[in-house]
Amino acid sequence: MLKQRVITALVLLPLMLGMLFWANAWLWAAFSGLIALLALWEYGRMSGLSAGQNHRYLAATALFGVVAYAGGWALPGMVWLAVLVFWLLIMPLWLNRKWTLKGDWQAYSTGWLLMVPFWFALVGLRPDQEAATSLLAVMGLVWVADIFAYFTGKAFGKHKLAPAISPGKSWEGAIGGAVCVAVYMILVWRAGWLAFDTSWLGAVLIGLVLTVVSVCGDLLESWLKRAAGVKDSSHLLPGHGGVFDRTDSLIAVLSVYAALMALFG
Incomplete structure (x- = not known):
């Protein structure tokens, strides 16, 4: 398992960084669309959609993405x-109430609310190669939160954060x-890698909000898997599970970050 994880990471990391820093705008949009569609496919399987429903769902979503990119569409403020x-109000309530999806209109609309803003965020926050560093800085927040929460939780975790959803997570790890x-965030702010002007305190506050969102994204995907009775969202990435497994927190954080930028940036 460890060998598979390492090999997969050694393939995916250069691919991701190469696309992020050197792909032109349309290639980055296509690459981002592939990530979002794969995660949506896995989501559809866990949310009760049949194979036929899921195929039509993906086709309609892909068509929308092509038309939206060709037309230069942007999501309106009401969508953001x-x-x-x-993410800030409904998601905590969802996790508390442990709602389930059964392949109906709620499954369709939730999937679009997850993946469409995620794709628009990836495309909009990286309009060219020069913006890659700022986007990577936001992605780095997710990885820092996840890695240090894991090690802190291993060392000091005693109080479970959400035992019925993800027993391995603790309040100590989250803190x-x-x-x-x-x-x-202070280091990123000092390096000038943020895409907006703020004080160091503002950068820290935004980072803390995004950290909470990151945890919610992780817990949501964990709950979807638990409700569907599966361990991983798929087996597309040997040793890592599925694309949704690897992007759950990124989906939440980048969507919220892009929404904040669109509404207040």
Whole structure:
């Protein structure tokens, strides 16, 4: 398992960084669309959609993405506001109530609310190669939060964060991850890698909000898997599970970050 994880990481990391820093705009949009569609395919399988429903769902979503990119569409402010409401208000309630999806209109609409803003965020936050560093800085926040939450939780975790959803997560781990994100955001702010002007305190506060969102994204995907009775969203990435497994927190954080930029940036 460890060997598979390492080999897969050694393939995916250069591919991701290469696309991020050197792909032109349309190739980056296509690459981002592939990531979003693969995650949506895995989501559809876990949310009760049949194979036929899922195929039509993916085809319609892909067609929308092509038309949207060709037409230079941008999501309206009301959609970005809905993204914020979803992740900051509805998602905590969802996790608390442990709602399930059964392949109906709620499954379709939730999938689009997850993946469409995620794709628009990837494309909009990286319009050219020069913006790659700022986008990578936001992605780095997710990885810092996840890595340090894991090690802090292993060392000090005693109080479970959401035992019915993800038994391995603890409050101590989440706090440790948040502290490390605060330090990370100060370093990013000092390096000038943020795509907006703010004080160091503002950078820290934004980082803490995004850390909470990151945890919610991870817990949502964990709950979808638990409700569907599966361990991984798929087996596309040997040793790592599926694309949704690897992007759950990124989907949440980049969507909320792009929404904040669109509404207040």
